[in-house]
Amino acid sequence: MTGTLILQGVASGLVTGSVYALIALSLVIVFKSTEVINFAGGEFVMLGAYVAMFFLVLLGLPYIIVVPVVALIVFCIGAAFDRVILDRVLGRHRPGQSIMVAMVIATVGLSFAFKGTVRLFRVSDNVRTLPPIFSTDPVFLGQVVLSRQDIAIFVIAVAVMVLLFSFFQFTKLGRALRATSENPRAATLVGIPVRRMRTLIWGIAAALSAVAGVLVAPKLLVSPDMGGVIILAFAAAIIGGFTNVLGVIVGGVVLGVIENLVGLFVSSKAIAIAPFIVIILILMVRPQGLFGGAAPIKKV
């Protein structure tokens, strides 16, 4: 009986954790490239879910069209935020002053702006969901039960991560982005348009969050406050290491599983605090995260 419970908890944790990992990835790629912690990451998730709701429910379009369209729209919003806001914040930066606080405040402001804007619409008055991607009927995998929807969420999340990994690893643009994030000054010297790359990163991160929003909507339900899930993404990033993409994925999955095991064997009440206890423990024992480490190339 206990074995079945553990298996079930792990299986469900993998599904939830894969979505945490996706959101955490969006945080990490921005942080690696710009050294900005994006506190509006959760609101990009929320925005993705609401934009998807517009196309799925009001226009009746299928998921296969909606997901890329949502990613594109939110990509543009993320990129525009960098161009219109962050660029100006950076432009006013004087040598010797810390730019970090201003950048972080800009993302916090963006998160409030997104939430406030969504609340202007009546659709946000009640908690809602998106139409199911697949049926929520149970599927038995041995003694473990998942829904088709859960399996779809996991598969899509993993597929998006693989696509992202391939993009960064095997395409010219992806390599340029990595070069920008690892050493912007050296990247500039070899002719990479760093400013444009930074905008691209913000767009990709926003799009990634939006896709996560579409995936997490059936698990979290859609409301203006659903961006609060970003706290769990931060936890995932801290567990894995804020600078390690693979570590973040592992961190997300570990977090999803930990939540379930704590709920099963400690208390349902403890689910909410488990991520924070894990964060504190990781920061005490291994502040750089399980997979984080010193950057292989020192900045010039």
Added chain:
Amino acid sequence: MTIVRHTTKAAIIATAVALASNAQAFDPSAGTGKYTDPGITDKEIVIGLHAPLSGRLKGFGFDALYAAKAWYDMINKRGGVWGRKIRVIVADDKCSPTELVAVQKKFVTVDKVFLLHGGSCTHSAVAAQEYVTRNKVPYVMLNASGDSAVFPPTRYVFGAFGGSQRTVGGTIVDFAVRALKAKRIAYIAHDDNYGASNSAAGAFMAKKLGAEMVAVEKVSRKIVDVTAPVLKVRAARADVLIITTYTGPAALIVKKAHALGLKIPIVAAVQAVPIPALFAKNVGNPAAFTNFYYGSPLNDLTRGPKQQWIINMYKAAYPDRKPNPFMAYGVPSAQAVVYALMMAGPNPTRESFIDAMSKVNFNTGILAGPIELGEKKRDGHNASIFVKFDGKNHARMKGVYFNQYRGQN
């Protein structure tokens, strides 16, 4: 004319309406012209009416407040109370504790109201307790359940006109045991004051009725993955699952219970299913509603025949608005205020109004049970009905179910 016809019809079943319709029988010139308290003259009595009218919690209060106002307007059309018109001053409390207290201070010090009537959210309504008690101003909550403000009872605060969380927990277990014959109950609530209050009443009623609570799971309002609590419910081999969480987690739990093959009856509290059609959409699978029930403090389905008179009254007052399901919850407290003003006599003071409120006992024609207040009972309503819901169709179950928990062990 439509309002009068409908409300007159309702008066047959509602003592409050009957009293209101008799208002003209009282002598309009009975007032002495000497009043010790502010907000009352020979011609009018002033009430400060507040609720969230903007912001994300507006849905809880907007229609409820305007329904209460429509009730006062109807009383005025019939001659008022003891010949006095009720003048209502409306303000937005945003469901924020600081805003609510600020609104009340303005009502009391600037507008000089006789009494305060408002509040749709417990956490903000509770914040008012200290101020109204210190200033000895009667405060009647609009539709907040307000457990922490009415338990333990204090002299100047009345609330829970739609039922407290004790009512929610007690009545839901009463239904599970008496109607569904449950012996082993699993219970999922929030890990906050709400959950503590309703689960304490639930546990008391289960013990009293000879049932056993085999699993009590307390979850965060922000829970994402409900696998663990649902698995524990399944492992406990319960024969009914009770859910008293808010609607978001409740939808996730119902969805997960179906996904994990849990086939026992599920009974959800009113806060879990505020809008049943939307709840069904959020769960997303009709098969999850094979054996599903939800509770309601009303005397009928939200749009059922017994609720029509109040819907008609609202529509007649505000023809351009479509009332949401919280609308009807605003009226019982307004009925209680009018009832107590009448019982307080032609020259009421704030203290005599409080004394009259303490004797309120009437059927609203809206709620499942009567509004009963007392010297040591400041929570208004203690009953629920239950509805079987298959995701589309609603069928009211027989009977009215009561909570007997009053904080005893």
